[in-house]
Amino acid sequence: MGSYDHKKIEKKWRKHWEETNAYVTTPSSSKPKHYALDMFPYPSALGLHTGHVEGYAATDIYSRFKRMKGFNVLHPMGWDAFGLPAENYAIKTNTPPRETTNKAIDNFRNQIQRLGLSYDWSREIGTHNPDYYKWTQWLFLFLFENGLAEKRMGKVNWCPTDQTVLANEQTVSESGEKGVCVRCGTKIIQRELSQWFFKITDFADALIDDLNDVDWPESTKINQRNWIGKKEGVIVTHKVKGMDLSLDTFSAYPAWLFADTYIVLAPEHPAVKNLVEGTEAEIDVEAFVKRMQEVTTIDRTNATMEKEGIFTGRVAVDSLTGKEFPIWIANFALMDFGTGIIRCSSHDIRDLTFAKKYGIPLSEVVERESPDMPVDAHANKGVLKDSGPFTGRTINNELIQEIIAWIESNGYGHTQTTYRLRDWLISRQRYWGAPIPVVYDPEGKAHGIPKEHLPWLLPEDVEYLPKGTSPLGTSKELLERTEKIFGKGWKPEIDTMDTFVCSSWYFLRFADPHNEIEFASKEALKTWLPVDLYMGGAEHTVLHLMYARFITKALQKFGYIEFGEPFSKLRHQGMILAEDGTKMSKSKGNVINPDEISELYGADTLRIYEMFMGPLEAMKPWSTKNIIGSRRFLERVWRVQEKVSQGATLSASADATLQQTIKKVAEDIELLSLNTAVSQMMICVNAFEKEEKIPTESYESMLLVLAPFAPHMTEELWGALGHTSSIHQENWPVFDESKLEKNEVVMAVQVGGKVKGTIVIPRGATEEEVVGLVRKDIKLGEVVPQNPSRTIFVPNRVLNFIP
RNA sequence: GCCGGAGUGGUGGAAUGGUAUACACGCACGACUCAAAAUCGUGUCUCGCAAGGGAUGAGGGUUCGAGUCCCUCCUCCGGCACCA
Numbered sequence: 001m002g003s004y005d006h007k008k009i010e011k012k013w014r015k016h017w018e019e020t021n022a023y024v025t026t027p028s029s030s031k032p033k034h035y036a037l038d039m040f041p042y043p044s045a046l047g048l049h050t051g052h053v054e055g056y057a058a059t060d061i062y063s064r065f066k067r068m069k070g071f072n073v074l075h076p077m078g079w080d081a082f083g084l085p086a087e088n089y090a091i092k093t094n095t096p097p098r099e100t101t102n103k104a105i106d107n108f109r110n111q112i113q114r115l116g117l118s119y120d121w122s123r124e125i126g127t128h129n130p131d132y133y134k135w136t137q138w139l140f141l142f143l144f145e146n147g148l149a150e151k152r153m154g155k156v157n158w159c160p161t162d163q164t165v166l167a168n169e170q171t172v173s174e175s176g177e178k179g180v181c182v183r184c185g186t187k188i189i190q191r192e193l194s195q196w197f198f199k200i201t202d203f204a205d206a207l208i209d210d211l212n213d214v215d216w217p218e219s220t221k222i223n224q225r226n227w228i229g230k231k232e233g234v235i236v237t238h239k240v241k242g243m244d245l246s247l248d249t250f251s252a253y254p255a256w257l258f259a260d261t262y263i264v265l266a267p268e269h270p271a272v273k274n275l276v277e278g279t280e281a282e283i284d285v286e287a288f289v290k291r292m293q294e295v296t297t298i299d300r301t302n303a304t305m306e307k308e309g310i311f312t313g314r315v316a317v318d319s320l321t322g323k324e325f326p327i328w329i330a331n332f333a334l335m336d337f338g339t340g341i342i343r344c345s346s347h348d349i350r351d352l353t354f355a356k357k358y359g360i361p362l363s364e365v366v367e368r369e370s371p372d373m374p375v376d377a378h379a380n381k382g383v384l385k386d387s388g389p390f391t392g393r394t395i396n397n398e399l400i401q402e403i404i405a406w407i408e409s410n411g412y413g414h415t416q417t418t419y420r421l422r423d424w425l426i427s428r429q430r431y432w433g434a435p436i437p438v439v440y441d442p443e444g445k446a447h448g449i450p451k452e453h454l455p456w457l458l459p460e461d462v463e464y465l466p467k468g469t470s471p472l473g474t475s476k477e478l479l480e481r482t483e484k485i486f487g488k489g490w491k492p493e494i495d496t497m498d499t500f501v502c503s504s505w506y507f508l509r510f511a512d513p514h515n516e517i518e519f520a521s522k523e524a525l526k527t528w529l530p531v532d533l534y535m536g537g538a539e540h541t542v543l544h545l546m547y548a549r550f551i552t553k554a555l556q557k558f559g560y561i562e563f564g565e566p567f568s569k570l571r572h573q574g575m576i577l578a579e580d581g582t583k584m585s586k587s588k589g590n591v592i593n594p595d596e597i598s599e600l601y602g603a604d605t606l607r608i609y610e611m612f613m614g615p616l617e618a619m620k621p622w623s624t625k626n627i628i629g630s631r632r633f634l635e636r637v638w639r640v641q642e643k644v645s646q647g648a649t650l651s652a653s654a655d656a657t658l659q660q661t662i663k664k665v666a667e668d669i670e671l672l673s674l675n676t677a678v679s680q681m682m683i684c685v686n687a688f689e690k691e692e693k694i695p696t697e698s699y700e701s702m703l704l705v706l707a708p709f710a711p712h713m714t715e716e717l718w719g720a721l722g723h724t725s726s727i728h729q730e731n732w733p734v735f736d737e738s739k740l741e742k743n744e745v746v747m748a749v750q751v752g753g754k755v756k757g758t759i760v761i762p763r764g765a766t767e768e769e770v771v772g773l774v775r776k777d778i779k780l781g782e783v784v785p786q787n788p789s790r791t792i793f794v795p796n797r798v799l800n801f802i803p
Numbered sequence: 804g805c806c807g808g809a810g811u812g813g814u815g816g817a818a819u820g821g822u823a824u825a826c827a828c829g830c831a832c833g834a835c836u837c838a839a840a841a842u843c844g845u846g847u848c849u850c851g852c853a854a855g856g857g858a859u860g861a862g863g864g865u866u867c868g869a870g871u872c873c874c875u876c877c878u879c880c881g882g883c884a885c886c887a
Contacts, residue, residue: 219807219882226806226883233887252887264887307885332885342887349804350885377887378805420886538881612827614816618809619880626815629827639842676817679826686826689843748822753868755822792867798821802867 004638006602010712014113022726023075023118027527031072035528036063037507037567039536039544040078043104044085046586048111050610050622051537053594055573057607058616058674059535060117064708065669067118068732074528076510077112077119079105081128082499087432090464097432098460101128111595115603116711118728123513127502133434134455135509135519136502139551140437141448143198148554151446154195154425161186165193165429190293196436196495197423200550204228204419206564207549216570217617220541227542229420234404236343236413238263238316241324245274247316250338250418254403255395256377258387259345259365262355263316263325264309266333266340267292272312275327281313285329292331307332307354319412321388330354338418347377366395424547426498431462431471433496439482442489453485458496470494504547507531507566508555525561534567537575538617545570571672576610577621584622592622604710605631611674611709630678634713636685637706640694641717648693656742657687658698662735665705674709681706696721701733749780750800756783767793774799 017023027033036059041052063075086097086104105126112119125132143149156165159181181188200207208228211221233252240247247265251257265272267289276282288310309330316325325343332350333342344351346362352374355362366375366382375382383394389406393399407413427436437449437456449456459475472478472494482492505519512524536544545567552566577583578590585591598606609630614620650658661684668677684702688694700721707714707727718727746758747770757780761770771791774780785803792800 222807223882229883229886231886250887330885332887334886337886339887344887348887351887418886541882612815618816620815623815623828626828629815633827635842675815676826679817682826746822750822750868753821753866755868758822790867792821794821798868800821800867 004635004713006604006713007599009716010114010116010598010603013712013715014116017118017726018113020726021122022728023120024122025072025074025120027524028072031070033074033528034063034066034071034533035074035531036066036533037075037510037531037535038077039534039540040080040503040506041108042080042083042085043101043108045089045100045104045107047104047107048594049584050576050592050594051573052112053115053606054576054610054616055535055537056112056115056117057610058571058573058672059533060115060711061607061611061674061708062533062669062672063118064711064728065666065732067728068704068708068730069666070731074123074510075119076123076125076513077117077121078123078125078506078510079108079127080499080503080506081105081126082133082433082496082502084430084432087430087464090432091466094464096460097464098128101126101432114595114598115607118711123510125506125509125513127434127499127506128432130455130457131514131516132506132509133458133502136434136497136505137437137449137454137456138451138519139505140497140501141451142558142560143554144438144448146554146558148199148202149196149426150199151194151196153192154197154427155190156193156195156429157188158191159184159186159188165191193427193429195425195427196438197425198501198550200424200546201419201421203550203553204230204421206553207421207546210549210553210565214565214568214570216567217538217572220538220545220570220572223541224546227421227546230417231419232415232417233338234407234413235339235416236407237319238325239319240275240327241315241317243274243314245271247271247327247341248339248413249341249343250416251343253347253377253380254407255380255384255390255400256345256347256365257320257343257403257407258384258390259347259363259377260318260343261323261325261346261362262328262344262360264328264330264333264342264344264351264354265312266335267329267331268335269329269333269340271341272329275312275314279313281311285310285312288329307350307357309354309358311358319410320407326360328358328360336422337420345377346374349376424498424500424550426501427495428498429470429495431458431464431496433499434458434502435472436493436495436497438493439486440491440493441486446493447486470496472496500543500547503544504551505555507534507548508561529561530563530565531567532569534570535573536570538572541572572617574615574617574619576613577619579622579624581621592624597624597627601627601631602634602712604713605634608633608678608709612678614675616672616674633678633682633685634710636689637702637710638713638717640685640688641699641720643688643691643694644696644699644721645693646696648695650691650695650698652739653742654687654691655698655739657684658701659735659737659740662701662705662733663740666732669708678709681709703727704730704733745796747796748798749774749784750798751784752803753800756780761796763796765795767791767799770799 038056038059063073066073081101086101089095089100090097127133140149158165161181161184179188180186208225208230211224231252233250234254235248235250238247247263249263272289276285307330309328312327312329314327316327318325333340346352346364363386364374365384365387368374380395384390384392390399390403404415435456435458437454438446439449440446459472459478461475461477462471463474464471478492482490508520508525508529511528512520515521548566553564555561556564580590594606605627609627612630661680664680665677668674703714703717704727711728714727741763743763744760745763747761748755749757749759759773759777759780761773774784784801788801788803790802
């Protein structure tokens with residue numbers, strides 16, 4: 001036996017696994033399936049970081065364990081390859097994004113392969129490849145044909161300097177300033193452009209309800225529910241005095257409706273023009289609206305923004321009371337929520353502040369609790385006054401239902417549910433994405449491109465530099481292609497799709513990645529889906545997961561798949577921080593490169609260290625100092641092989657530790673409690689070190705348990721024991737129940753709940769036996785009371801004397 | 804502001820309501836060595852010579868027994884936030 005040479009060993013087995021296609025998966029009729037998936041990475045030029053390693057190592061351990069437990073495991077990897085960094089780089093250097101992206105992918109793949117991850121590389125996909133985005137385009141057409149995709153006006157963030165559209169995340173500067181172009185710092189404006197939307201709002205209720213059926217972190221479910229923001233309330237109709245116009249408001253707190261004294265419209269509300277046309281207020285209101293529209297939604301949704309408004313000169317009649325409400329326009333009313341018109345009262349801090357600023361009269365329907373502040377309606381508590389037929393009633397659910405019924409029966413309004421969730425705007429005025437498969441006839445009507453023309457290729461003769469329209473508009477080839485196929489005067493759509501579209505269905509493609517006639521065959525989908533374990537960072541909890549769920553539900557609705565939730569079980573790996581406890585960042589120079597670590601200590605050590613650092617989902621600081629512990633652990637496992645001897649026997653105590661290790665590591669892997677699994681294996685090897693000789697079978701059991709964590713080293717040691725087949729094809733060892741527990745246990749002896757000492761007893765001793773032993777014990781015999789009022793006995797754990 | 808999560812040794816962290824501090828890092832001392840490294844051994848929450856006390860962010864409560872359950876508060880982290 002030589003020393004543990006990780007470089008030689010890891011290289012050798014990586015090559016062997018690759019040559020023998022060790023992890024290529026084919027469907028099996030005899031084994032149950034398991035689909036373990038990592039969120040596929042964006043192949044950044046910066047390469048793999050420690051956070052990737054953490055998640056990938058965890059799912060790899062899980063996958064290897066499941067294989068040993070008799071499952072047929074699908075464990076694929078691919079690339080979320082479209083996106084902005086490659087395009088920005090292209091703008092700077094005029095290098096085609098495909099070139100830089102493929103280079104980054106090669107680098108990423110190399111880095112990932114060095115970690116000994118058991119991916120089935122025959123299923124590798126990249127969203128930027130035509131044989132993949134063909135099906136992204138198919139998906140678009142599927143939604144279009146079924147009324148779930150439509151083109152309409154939408155707001156975009158626009159940088160006047162760069163002449164380009166920006167995604168929301170590109171409107172925050174590096175220093176954290178909001179509402180500016182990330183590239184040039186220019187204040188961004190909003191423009192109305194005709195945009196494609198996916199109607200995710202059609203599925204709002206299912207997206208909330210079906211969260212009950214999946215095993216996801218509770219906080220992630222809550223984030224999803226909050227994002228959808230379902231709210232039930234009541235729409236009240238108001239006639240505008242002196243006009244043939246009525247205004248509908250949305251209220252989520254119907255019990256407080258009698259307190260309202262004024263109405264506010266969003267500046268962009270279409271009724272604004274009607275209200276002021278030809279009146280004295282017209283000029284001022286128009287100026288106000290114009291000024292407000294220059295402010296971006298990002299600024300508008302900043303809670304600290306000064307509330308501003310203007311009176312229209314009009315009043316509306318409250319159908320509930322007949323009172324007249326002045327009609328205002330104000331920047332805090334959002335066209336996006338409810339009806340874009342609000343009834344306002346003193347019971348809302350924002351409405352109250354606004355009314356005070358402009359001297360609008362107020363009234364209250366619940367007695368104040370403190371003299372200087374009206375009660376907040378959000379509490380939904382109190383006794384009503386001045387509330388018509390409901391005066392004197394206490395606010396509770398029954399009363400709210402009664403008020404709603406009263407409003408409906410009198411024809412004043414009706415109930416309505418609103419959602420915060422908006423339709424998904426998928427148009428991007430950018431180059432490096434999947435082209436939207438649409439052409440426009442000479443009248444400008446949109447037509448889906450017939451499927452025989454898919455993939456609708458991304459043109460290459462484009463100007464990357466932004467010029468105010470989408471880069472695809474500069475392609476001669478695209479225009480010629482369109483006219484050649486569809487006729488003179490036809491024009492191609494020149495926007496591309498949000499990259500979230502590409503990543504919203506990739507988990508389906510892995511089931512059947514080379515299928516040329518379907519996005520995946522029905523059999524393949526039935527075999528593998530849904531995903532049994534999905535692992536990824538918590539930063540994608542809202543958007544990616546929501547979109548993937550939406551696409552799944554849409555496909556289910558039209559019979560393409562048979563399940564409604566794509567990811568049965570979801571877990572997040574926590575962020576790995578730099579040694580100083582701050583985020584790793586290139587600019588701070590505190591980034592740990594996994595390559596250097598695995599070069600120095602080995603991939604097996606890196607995997608074990610990252611699992612041992614702490615709970616998978618926790619945020620943890622990196623510590624280069626601590627890695628040595630994981631390395632030493634593997635070296636001990638290596639060295640212990642010297643003690644292996646055919647026909648030896650293990651001491652009962654060491655054997656119990658081994659049996660416990662087999663049991664506990666299996667349980668911990670199932671729970672993804674990998675830090676405690678590693679610590680149990682350390683306990684096991686520590687126990688082995690104290691033995692003179694170790695039976696071959698015992699050592700083999702320990703290697704099998706360690707195999708998912710340290711695949712290279714265990715493979716080498718397995719071979720050294722004379723095995724000719726891979727350790728990774730072996731079954732998980734079975735523990736011996738009869739040897740699991742030691743015969744003697746140390747039990748705590750308490751008086752009044754305080755520990756006074758411990759006593760060694762035979763396992764399973766009865767209360768009488770233990771009391772007898774305690775009385776005979778020289779030290780404890782004196783401490784415990786002679787006549788306790790009672791004793792509490794927990795077998796093998798605690799004996800508590802209550803004086 | 805709202806919704807989550809978390810506060811345990813010098814450090815990362817462990818603990819079905821049942822011996823708090825497992826496992827590891829670091830540190831100290833010892834063995835081996837001419838020496839060092841590596842390795843091995845011993846010790847390492849705190850006060851105390853000891854016997855004994857006291858400690859899981861703070862304070863209360865439930866319980867024979869609380870890091871764990873309940874209440875009040877503090878701090879940190881994450882997400883959402885003019886949502887009617």
